[in-house]
Amino acid sequence: MEFDVVIVGAGPAGLSAACRLMQQAQAAEQELTVCVVEKGSEVGAHILSGAVIEPRALNELFPDWADQGAPLKTAVTEDQIYLLKDEQRARRIPNALAPKTMHNHGNYVASLGNLCRWLGEQAEALGVEIFPGFAAAEVLYHEDGSVKGIATGDMGVGRDGQPKGNYTPGMELHAKYTLFTEGCRGHLGKQLIKQFALDKDADPQHYGIGIKELWDIDPAKHQPGLVVHGAGWPLCGKDHAGTNGGFFLYHGDNNQVVVGLIIDLNYSNPWLSPFDEFQRMKHHPLFAQYLEGGKRVSYGARAIAKGGFNSLPKMTMPGALLLGCDAGTLNFSKIKGTHTSMKSGMLAAEAVFEALAAGDEGGKDLVSFTEKFKDSWLYDDLFRSRNFGPAMHKFGTWLGGAFNVIDQNLFGGKIPVTLHDTRADYAQLNPADQSPRIEYPKPDGKLSFDKLSSVFLSNTNHEEDQPSHLQLTDGSIPLAKNLPTWAEPAQRFCPAGVYEIVEESSGPRFQINAQNCVHCKTCDIKDPSQNITWVVPEGGGGPVYPNM
Template identity: 85%
Template structure:
């Protein structure tokens, strides 16, 4: 199937690009064929975010979004920042000592999944074709002629292939989707985006990308404890030592709250379990007084790209663009990536339409996108936040936060120094023998829970008789290398119980429970041997988040 533009991923970047393309085509009275492929069973099924949404990009894309019914209904009414000293105490930080990037005046507590569903409706109304349940599994390239080596489009994965690699009774071959330009907006650590970055050396002149793992739950709570629009952030306990991260608690609509923990994936102790840190965090009085008596209704986890400006790869390549969190446009200083992803998609749409309207037949490298990006508020915002993450990594939570207050509140993000963090997250783990174990308490079933019951709430499902989408480069490494040196940390860093070391009469066995995978990508990032490769499963597999 041939299109003018193929967009991979129905997240905020991809859908904003689709909408902006069709708006320009409508205004210019031109025909344009645009399609979006989405690996989730429906738009929004794989979307996970806090989320407090800054409407800056939405204001530009749809100035009348309120009249159009965009699902941003709960304006932020109050910001609170806390430092947790231990399991019982908390110190509220005065607003004057909080970086301005953390202020949320004018923002909204919302479900990003629902916002993407709404954007998909707008895109379809403009004439975009959206194909949910189809996973883009392969990048296609021009094989000859003047465009040789440039991106030609993508191929979706075959359906109905059995675990043994044979064609099952319901086998259906994938489709080739050809395009003049292909936009990759798969989210953090995108499967195809990762390949493109490596193939075209798009990151050769920048700091390595850095990541965090965000774990989130949605709760129905006692209406008497609900404060619509209250936004709580903070750091400290339960994270200790050189482990960085922070928590969030957002009061959304309909007597629901969003609670979560983000742990930087440069942590060093291989015994650490992000999932269990989050579970014990909820017993702190700061959270317990809100959650007690409530009901947990959903659970999810997702890696976030937090390297920011210093880690941005080159986003242009022949025949394609890399957008949103696929490139790492999230502004970690704000803990927000929706408005930045949307703006990157809109800039891409303008660059692509300008080229096509000028007679471009496709396959070129769109340097005009780089110019548009360089002169946009997106570039300026990310530049001003370039030191935020490196400061925390270099100086720790307290001193790093002090640096960031000075940088943002006094210098507006333009302090005349640029900090760097050039170590790979996966290379930070120390040997297990040098580290202290964590005595994680058993879940109580009221505030804290186990992994399997949590995965159940994510509505995760994969066809069991299909090839595993979690591939080992060397099947021996988990037991021969990772287990003796790092106590096989995949058992703990995975928030879905995918990886297990099982003792049997014949010896130990490394087991992959791929059906549990919530597509967080942590294993692809944190495995110290870089032995695990995440690839797309059959389209429609994975979590089905209803309101996340």
């Protein structure tokens, strides 16, 4: 199938690009064919974010978004920032002593999944073709090496690699320009970065894992628009040395709150389990005061690209652009990536449309995008936060936090020094026998829960008789190297119980429960041997997040 533009991923970057392309085409009265492929079963199914949304890009894309029914209903009414000293005590930090980027006046507590569903409706109304349930499995190239488009994955292939009775071959989608907007650690984006050496002038990308739950709570405890952030316990103490991260609690609408924990994936203790840290965190009185008596209704996890400005790869290549969290445009000093992703998609749409309107037949490296990016508020937004993550990694929570307050509040993010963090996250684990074990309490089934019941609430489903989408470069490494050296950390860093060491009479066996995978990509990032590669499963598989 031939299109002018093919977009991979129906997230905020991809859908904003699609909408902006068609807006320009309609204004110029030009024909334009735009296609969006989405691996989730529906638009929004795989979208997971906090989220407090800064509407800056949405204001530009649809100035009348409120009148058109965009699902941003709950304006932020109050910011609270806490330092948790231990499992009982919390100290509130005055807003004046927090980085200005943490202030959320003018922003909205919302479901990013629902916003993407709404953006999908706008895109279709503008004439965009959206194909949910189709996973982009392969990048296609012209003979000169430029990107030609993508191929979707075959459907109905058995675990043995042979076609089943319902076999349907994938499709080739060709385009003059292809926009890759797969989200953090995109499967194809990762390949493109390597293929075109897009990161040769950048710091290594850095990541966190974000784990989130949606709760129905007692209406008497609900405070619509309250936004709570903070750090400290449980990510402190000798057994958590060098572990950075922070929590969030947002009061949305309909008597619901979202609660979550983000842990930087540069942590060093292989006994650490992000899932279990999050579960015990909820017992702290700061969270329990809202959650007790409530009902947990959804669960999810997703990796976050948090390297920011210093880790940005080159975003253009012949015939294609890499955008949004696929490139790492999240502003971690704000803990926000929606407005930045949307703006990157809009800038790309403007560069692509200008080229096509001038008679460009595609396949070029659109340097005009780079110029637009450098002239935009997006570049300024990311540049001002370039030191935020490196400061935390270099100096720790206390000194790093103090540096960031000075940088953001006194210098406006333009302090005359740039910090760098050049050590990859996967390379930072210490040997298990040199690390303190971390003992986690058993879940009580009221505030804390186990992995399998949590995965159930993510509505995750994969066709079991299909090739595993979690591929090992060397099948012997988990037991021969990772187990003796790091006590095989995959069984702990995965928040969905995908990886297990099963003890049998003949010895331990490494088991992959691929059907549990919530597509967070943590294994692809944190495996210390870089032996796990996440590839797309059959289209439509994975979680189905409601209101997340």
